[in-house]
Amino acid sequence: MIDWLMALAQTLLFVAMAPLLGGWIKRVKCHMQNRAAPSLWQPYRDLAKLFRKHTVLAANASWIFRATPYIVFGATVLAAAVVPLVAVNLPTAAIADVIVLVGFFALARFFTALAGMDIGTAFGGMGSSREMMIGALAEPVMLMAVFTLAMSASTTNLSEAVTYTLNSGLVLRPSFIFAALGLMMVAVAESGRIPVDNPATHLELTMVHEAMILEYSGRHLALIEWAGQLKLMIYLVLVANVFFPWGITTEMSLDNLATGLVAIAGKLALLGVLLVTWETVMAKMRLFRVPQFLGFAFLLSLLGMLTRVVLESGL
Template sequence: MISVSGFLGQAFAILLALVLAPLLSGWVGQCRAWFQSRSAPPLLLPYYMLQKLFNKEVVLAHNASSLFRAAPFVIFGCMVLACAIVPTLSTDLPFAPSADALALVGIFGLARIFIALAGMDIGTAFGSLGGRREMLIGFLAEPALLMVFFTLAMIAQSTSLATIVETLAHREPVIYPSLAFAGVAFTFVSLAENARVPVDNPATHLELTMIHEAMILEYTGRHLALIEWAASLKLYAYSCLGLALFFPWGIAPGDDILALIAAIPLLLFKLAIGGFLLAGIETINAKMRIFRAPEFLGIAFMLAVLGLLVRLLLEVRV
């Protein structure tokens, strides 16, 4: 049954996500700067950005519709929900049954549709270009992500994220070769979904190849703040998801308060490493031409399918 401590843990996880997400983005930015031997921006830069944006007034295009104004809030809501579902500190989440791994992909898809539509709303060349490209990335990344979840669901005999993490973290350690495939595919998808370097560059405007930035060009003030915050929440959700699925050690099993407290520094440590690696990937890779992106994601999709096959053949039948 739903316990009080479960609820507290859940509320804490959401608050932690809201607080940590911009920090993670800041950390990745800092690592990137180090890698590229630039002087690093302050770690807390995303917070300053958010504060500045919230204080600024909103400048709306003349023909912005109500959908344009509602979209940042919807996207933010989707991302908060996603962060509530992903097991970060403990697997005892009252929200967990509300959406399993398949529904999580759906929630990300919902946010994607809204941001693509918002990009198209003003009717500028860049906006619709961004919307089209976002959907292009989406229709390739979504199946790959789902196939990764399929592989995991077959290992854990469940699509519930909490159960999957529970299975992977707290059972006799078994090496699953299929996870190698799923892990690579998941990394590819995360890079694409979070507008990271081989596919998109989060740090540029005014580049003909931009995707995410092209859609949100017209956003200002609090709307932009929410979208930026949602983007960092998405990065946080994906990072935590990756950590929980492929490096699940240390996540508290139930409503054990001590384990939960112990999980916090471990999570911070894992996120720091993850952010560092992400910055590394972004530094050693060049951004692809936009039409290499489908190939990149196609490969991710194939790898995920292959992971499924390996799971079905190698692990079930031995």
């Protein structure tokens, strides 16, 4: 019972911290680009404002359009529940393994794309079509990267995989490096960051994710934005905890939990800085350059897999 409560607490922490991570990234980015930065708490204020505001629905929006924000939010929160954030061996990790996790994102993407087509504007359809294309190319990369890990750890359960990396100590595995790089590139593509998509733009010709959700407003938009921040955080936590799990707690004591909390906060802050650096030095790509970007990511993951099979089969 206490385990389930812990899992619930960890999920709540996950959901609550996601906007903060978004705020951190935005702040670092502003500093790096010599701009005045908003407060760390700005994303919370934005969400609060959206929750308070009136919701305007397009005249011909169907129930799919209204249900989508809730489904997307529900699926993303559940995805957050199965990812180990501060502690491993929590019971929620058994509900869904990493393949199901990918499935949650696919479910959310499916409904967002449908919602994009629901109103019948050209923007919505354009966004849906592009998002599905990017998703189609990114998902195999992600699975390939996690398969490399799953084969080494001989499990697809995230908690078990983290424990495995934790126990195997600091071994330099070429396959993990390839897989981690592949996963990071997917994280960039899937969470709609530069160079694949630009979350800050509403320029018609370049937007992907924003085009799909153009018709959303008020609390619906708030839920979708929040789910987006959560998704970015899940990807960063995956990279942080699966490949560099040190600091995560295996036992439930106050000291260990505090260590775990500090460790993950530090890792996420670092990854945030890395992401911002990447976004600052890169330019947004043309849409049809994205397949090459993701093709390269796939190649990295494939190399990781082959390295695992050829070089590390004895490990």
